[in-house]
Amino acid sequence: xxxxxxxxxxxxxxxxxxxxxxxxxxxxxxxxxxxxxxxxxxxxxxxxxxxxxxxxxxxxxxxxxxxxxxxxxxxxxxxxxxxxxxxxxxxxxxxxxxxxxxxxxxxxxxxxxxxxxxxxxxxxxxxxxxxxxxxxxxxxxxxxxxxxxxxxxxxxxxxxxxxxxxxxxxxxxxxxxxxxxxxxxxxxxxxxxxxxxxxxxxxxxxxxxxxxxxxxxxxxxxxxxxxxxxxxxxxxxxxxxxxxxxxxxxxxxxxxxxxxxxxxxxxxxxxxxxxxxxxxxxxxxxxxxxxxxxxxxxxxxxxxxxxxxxxxxxxxxxxxxxxxxxxxxxxxxxxxxxxxxxxxxxxxxxxxxxxxxxxxxxxxxxxxxxxxxxxxxxxxxxxxxxxxxxxxxxxxxxxxxxxxxxxxxxxxxxxxxxxxxxxxxxxxxxxxxxxxxxxxxxxxxxxxxxxxxxxxxxxxxx
RNA sequence: GUGGUUAUAGCUCAGUUGGCAGAGCAUCGGAUUGUGGUUCCGAGUGUCGUGGGUUCGAGCCCCACUAUCCACCCCA
Numbered sequence: 001x002x003x004x005x006x007x008x009x010x011x012x013x014x015x016x017x018x019x020x021x022x023x024x025x026x027x028x029x030x031x032x033x034x035x036x037x038x039x040x041x042x043x044x045x046x047x048x049x050x051x052x053x054x055x056x057x058x059x060x061x062x063x064x065x066x067x068x069x070x071x072x073x074x075x076x077x078x079x080x081x082x083x084x085x086x087x088x089x090x091x092x093x094x095x096x097x098x099x100x101x102x103x104x105x106x107x108x109x110x111x112x113x114x115x116x117x118x119x120x121x122x123x124x125x126x127x128x129x130x131x132x133x134x135x136x137x138x139x140x141x142x143x144x145x146x147x148x149x150x151x152x153x154x155x156x157x158x159x160x161x162x163x164x165x166x167x168x169x170x171x172x173x174x175x176x177x178x179x180x181x182x183x184x185x186x187x188x189x190x191x192x193x194x195x196x197x198x199x200x201x202x203x204x205x206x207x208x209x210x211x212x213x214x215x216x217x218x219x220x221x222x223x224x225x226x227x228x229x230x231x232x233x234x235x236x237x238x239x240x241x242x243x244x245x246x247x248x249x250x251x252x253x254x255x256x257x258x259x260x261x262x263x264x265x266x267x268x269x270x271x272x273x274x275x276x277x278x279x280x281x282x283x284x285x286x287x288x289x290x291x292x293x294x295x296x297x298x299x300x301x302x303x304x305x306x307x308x309x310x311x312x313x314x315x316x317x318x319x320x321x322x323x324x325x326x327x328x329x330x331x332x333x334x335x336x337x338x339x340x341x342x343x344x345x346x347x348x349x350x351x352x353x354x355x356x357x358x359x360x361x362x363x364x365x366x367x368x369x370x371x372x373x374x375x376x377x378x379x380x381x382x383x384x385x386x387x388x389x390x391x392x393x394x395x396x397x398x399x400x401x402x403x404x405x406x407x408x409x410x411x412x413x414x415x416x417x418x419x420x421x422x423x424x425x426x427x428x429x430x431x432x433x434x435x436x437x438x439x440x441x442x443x444x445x446x447x448x449x450x451x452x453x454x455x456x457x458x459x460x461x462x
Numbered sequence: 463g464u465g466g467u468u469a470u471a472g473c474u475c476a477g478u479u480g481g482c483a484g485a486g487c488a489u490c491g492g493a494u495u496g497u498g499g500u501u502c503c504g505a506g507u508g509u510c511g512u513g514g515g516u517u518c519g520a521g522c523c524c525c526a527c528u529a530u531c532c533a534c535c536c537c538a
Contacts, residue, residue: 006529009530059537134536135463135535136531327538379496413494415497443498
């Protein structure tokens, strides 16, 4: 028991069944991405630490997996440094690479590095694992897959709308009922400005992000604990208590944020996004901005931690399962600026494949027939029959049929059990009589019926 | 980083006041020497997470460690 091999905390093996289900998710997502003209890229698992550090805030830097330098990494560390240097400074000496933390920052690096070869607007998707040195728990892993779609090089809000449509279509195909929460960083900035605390935007958003979890009283308490003046907290109350339809909320907000340029800009952006989305749905109603397709909710409590977002931000939650967000993203106006390429706006979202997997599992929403790949198994009674089956198998494979030959002529019961456990729909039994007749006994594993058939008949039947 | 949970057969878990180590599922064999899924019969498997302590005696009580899951922080 204790000596059994294991894998690192927060990582997982995937069995054939799990892979079949994961591929179902990936294939569904990919096919929707393609419908909107996004093309796939990949980037390396490891990036230079200089690329990753400082992009995810203080917390993010701590959660980066860092790779120890190859060779004599110890040479760079003097006794003096060991005693005096900070952890960060010491880390820089012994590690210059790290595992990617998400796909967005490597993508920004990709865009800047390959800018000469890229036609803008650039629409790419990327499905790869990312790593975070987090403490694992439900729906949280140290290695997990993200499915990112981003479009960079355009300010058009049509991109936001396309992403919303993609969300809608992916979850429609997967059969998951979801709600999409939307907000805008500019509105959050406007709120901070209006209550007179523009530089406290991060503390404010982090606190109100918890509103539906811990309640308004605790949010207020946390804001006061963080050192916000009572007047500012009081000024915030009408904003936290907004209600009604999205349109009504925006109207109320417009009053509150009157005269605040950045806040009004955010409101205008959301109005445009709602209008464009409504226009894109067949029964859309421009007057109400309440399209029927997907439940979209303006949620001022939505903040999102990654601090490179500057415009609209999204988060998607499953309605029928208790789980963190399964998709999230937003617009970032200047992510490439960090890498020396300013004025390239981008917007993107990320589907959390592993959480989607957990949601589908809990709701039992996987299609039945995901697993079987083999169409026909040859079961044989002896060495001669085995060779005979080999020839047939080759012929069938040339016709595009997935065929297995049971590798040894053991007891029929064992060979049948194998077919059964792999859900192989047909078994061709080969014995002396069949060989003499130049046929095989084809058994339908579902109905139990069997018949003697020639190769030509076999091709027709399976 | 903080708090809690759990750790017993391949898997899921029982195990009473401290007194012989258990069940279901899975696996294997047989009923059925050319036929799976259903049924019946039979069989095997344990460093009770690791190390120490208390006790005549510890799976059970105490301590430490490790792993695990859950919650917080943060996030997909």
